[in-house]
Amino acid sequence: MDKTLTARVSARGLGATERQDRWWVAPAAGALALAVFIVYATWAAFVGTDYEFGPYLSPFYSPYLRPAWFPLSASLIVLWVPLGFRLSCYYYRKVYYRSYFLSPPACDVSEPTRTYTGETAFPLKYLPIMHRWFLYLSILVLLWLWVDALRAFDFGGRFGIGLGTVVMLANVVLLSAFTFGCHALRNAVGGNLRCFSCARGGSLRYGAWRGVTHLTMSHQTWAWLSLYSVGLTDLYIRLCAQGLIHDARLIL
Numbered sequence: 001m002d003k004t005l006t007a008r009v010s011a012r013g014l015g016a017t018e019r020q021d022r023w024w025v026a027p028a029a030g031a032l033a034l035a036v037f038i039v040y041a042t043w044a045a046f047v048g049t050d051y052e053f054g055p056y057l058s059p060f061y062s063p064y065l066r067p068a069w070f071p072l073s074a075s076l077i078v079l080w081v082p083l084g085f086r087l088s089c090y091y092y093r094k095v096y097y098r099s100y101f102l103s104p105p106a107c108d109v110s111e112p113t114r115t116y117t118g119e120t121a122f123p124l125k126y127l128p129i130m131h132r133w134f135l136y137l138s139i140l141v142l143l144w145l146w147v148d149a150l151r152a153f154d155f156g157g158r159f160g161i162g163l164g165t166v167v168m169l170a171n172v173v174l175l176s177a178f179t180f181g182c183h184a185l186r187n188a189v190g191g192n193l194r195c196f197s198c199a200r201g202g203s204l205r206y207g208a209w210r211g212v213t214h215l216t217m218s219h220q221t222w223a224w225l226s227l228y229s230v231g232l233t234d235l236y237i238r239l240c241a242q243g244l245i246h247d248a249r250l251i252l
């Protein structure tokens, strides 16, 4: 953006703009959607009960690790991985910078401060680097969630499909679309190359890059769908465990 324009806009105070559209709708909706999820996820992670029902296990508690020395909820041992992955995600950074930090609230809308350094200073400048490491850890957690989803077909040694099986499967598919559409993954499989056909394993990398790119183009959609599918999967299993809803099943 033109530096003169930036200075002029920020000099007028928070929210000042010449825009005529309802620019505040997107940041307000983002703030609300994130807040609802954060409140629910925090409660579900700390409560430590009703996270499993039959072959179903809440994604907040997977992989289930509960060493004897750990006194708190089992979810806290692994939840930092998906949390770090989402917090450092390029798209979520845009959402919370705009919705919570208001820096800026939207394009061509004035910020609260002129001293904001963005991602050029500690600690935010390390987020892109950390994101790649969180990606690798999240892929491991995702593999485990696939194992959980496949286990949801096993009803005491008999093959079956319950509504919970479908819910868990849909959740892991959405999480895969979000994870494998990561910008850092796209860079890892196709970055730093001048020519795919000249590189070792070039055609394989080109195919992977095309697949990742396809998902990356809808990364925002996968980000929201997968965020809420995690919460709704936990809610479904929790309601079943509490006997508040009945899990419809077909067992062969």
Ligand code: FES
Pocket: 085, 089, 090, 091, 092, 131, 178, 179, 181, 182, 183, 184, 185, 219
């Ligand atoms: S950029 Fe969003 S998950 Fe990597």
